[in-house]
Amino acid sequence: MTGEEIVTRYQTRSGIEVFKLPVWAFADHVTNCYLVLDDAVTLIDCSSAIGDANGSLERCFANARSEFGLTVDLKDVDRLIITHGHIDHFGGANHVLEQSGATIAIHELDVSTLQNFEERRVIAAKDLQVFLKRTGLSAERVASMLEMNRWSKGVFQSVKVDIVLREGPMADSPFTIHHAPGHCPGQVCLQLDDILFTADHVLDKITPHQSPEFISRNMGLGHYFDALKKIRVVEGVRLGLGGHLRDIPDVAKRIDETLAFHELRLEKTRAICQEPKTLAEISRALFGKRESYHVLLAILEAGAHVEYLYERGLLQVVNHEAIEDAVNPVLQYQVL
Template identity: 30%
Template sequence: MREVAPGIHHIPIPIPYPMKYVNCYLLKGDGHALIDTGLDTPEARRALTEALAHFGLDLADLDEVLLTHHHPDHYGLAGLLEAAGARVRMLDVEYQRGHAQWTRFEAHLPQTLQAFAQHGMPEPVRAGILETMRATRRRLHPPQHPETFPDGAVLEVAGMTLQAFWTPGHADGHAVFLRPADGTLLAGDHILERITPNISLWPHSRPNPLKDYLEALERVRALAPERALVGHYGPVIPDVPRRIAEIQAHHQARLEHLKTLLARGPQTAWDLSLALFPGELTLAQRRFAWAETLAHLEYLVAVGLAARLEGRTIRYAPA
C-alpha cells in the first residue's frame, strides 16, 4: 500500500486471472472513497479488509465507491460495500449497459450463445464458455442502488475534485477520472502497461468498440495527464502519451495482420481468432480472443477494408 499521489493509496487486490491483481485506490481526504473493488472472492474480501485496517478503517468507513467500469474484477464487491454503507457511483452509460449485463445476465444469454454459434464457435467450446460465464456471475455482488453521473461530470469524492470522462472501448461505459489539481488520472483499464486493454465486441455492446477506443485514447491524450494510475500492473504510468502511442501502434499492427489472414479466403471470426491468437489459452481467454478478433473485423468492415458475408454462419473476407 503505497501513496501513489497525494491522498491516493494503491490497494492491490488478488484476482483469479493472469494479471493476478486489480489495482484499487483508496482516496483519503475529507472522507474515504475506493476506486474499483475486486471480485467477490474470500481472498479479495480479506485483502481489502486488511488494507483498510492498515489505515484504521473497516468496510463501513468507506463513504463512497467509484467504479471505472462493470468488469467483474473492478465491480464485483461493490454490492457488499454498498450494503456496508457506501454510496456507489458509475457513469450513466455503464449503468445502462454494463451494470445491466449482470442484473439481466440470464436474459441476455440466449442472444450471446447465438452469436457464438453464428461466428463459428464449436458447440463443446460454447458449453464450456457458458460455464465459465456462469461461474464469474456467481462471484459478483452487484450494487442494488447505484447512482450515476454523466460524461464530463465534476465529482466531489472524499473531499477531492475529480472530473469524469467517458472512454468507451474496453467497456461501453468505461470512465476515467482526472484530478485537475495535480493532473493525476485514475485510468481504470483504459490504458495499461505490459498488456494492451482487451477491446471486445459482444452481442450487447456498441457496434464498433475499436473505433470508440481509438477515439477515446485521443481524448485522454488531449487531457495531458501528468500520470495515470491504472487498473493492472503499474500502478503508475508516468508517460501517458508514450503508452498511448504504443497501444495505437499495436492495434494498427493487429489490423494489418488480420488483413493478411483474410486474404486466405472467407473465414469465421472464430477461425480467425485461432490464427490471430495461437497457442494455449483457457476457455475464458478464448472467449476474449474471439471477441477481440470480432472487434477488429468489424472495424475493418466499417472502414471498407473487409466484408461481412451473412449466412447461417457469418464469414469475413477482403472487401
C-alpha cells in the same frame, strides 16, 4: 496466492492523499483499488469478492494503517466510485456497502450492470450466443463457452446506484469524469488534479481486452480508439494510475503504443483474410490454439478487429448469397 498487498502513497498537486491498494481479484489477477482522502473518504473500485478478495481488500486497508499511520478503515468509506462494470472492479461492492454504508457511483452506461446484475448477465449471454454461432466454432465449443461464461451467476447481489456519473466535474467531489467507452460501455477515467486514474482504459504493458459492439453497444474498437485519442489530450496529467499492473508515468506515450499495437493487429487480420475465413479461423491464426476461457477471450478480441474492418469496408462477407435464407449462419470474411 493473494499477492503482496503492498500499499503505495501518492500526493496530488494540491496535496490530496491517494493510496494504491493492490487487491487480489482471481488467480494471477490483481485489481488496483485506490483510497482517496479528500473531504470525504473515497474508494475507487473494490475488486471481485471472489475467493478471498474481500479479505485482501481488508488487509490492504490494514497495511495502509500500519505503514502510513492512516486511521481510516473500510467502515469509514463515504463514497465508492466504480470505474466500469466488470466484476474484478465492482464485485466487492456488496461487502463495502455492508461495512460502510457508502454511496455508490458508476457511469450511466454501466448503471444497469449494478442494479440489474442477473438480468444483464442473462441478456449479455444471449447476445454472446448469437455472436458465437456466426463464428464457425463447433456447436459443442459454443455450448461449453456459454457454460463457462455462467461462472458469474449469483456472484453479486444487485445494488441501487446512488450517483450516476456523466462527463465533466463530479458533483460535491474534486473529481472530473472522462467517459472512455470501448473496453466497457461505461468505462471512465477519473482526473484528480494532476493524477489520472485510467482504470482499464489505459494499462501499463498490456492492452485492455476488446469485444465487438455486436454484443454490447458502446464497446468495440471504434469507440475505443476515439476514447484513447480523447484521453491523450487531457491536460495537466503528471501520472496515470491504472486498474491493473504498474503506474503509467507517460499516459500519452502509452496511448500511442496501444494505438500502434491495434493497428498492427488490424493489419495482421487483413493479411489472414486474403482467403475467405470464418472468425474461428481468424482467431486461431491470430492467437494460436487456446484453451478453456482463453478461447472465448481470443474470439472476442478477434471479433472486435474483424468488426472494425468490416464496418469500414476493408473486409467483406463473401458467402452472403449462400447464407441468405439461413438463420444466424456462419460468416466468411475476405479483404476486398
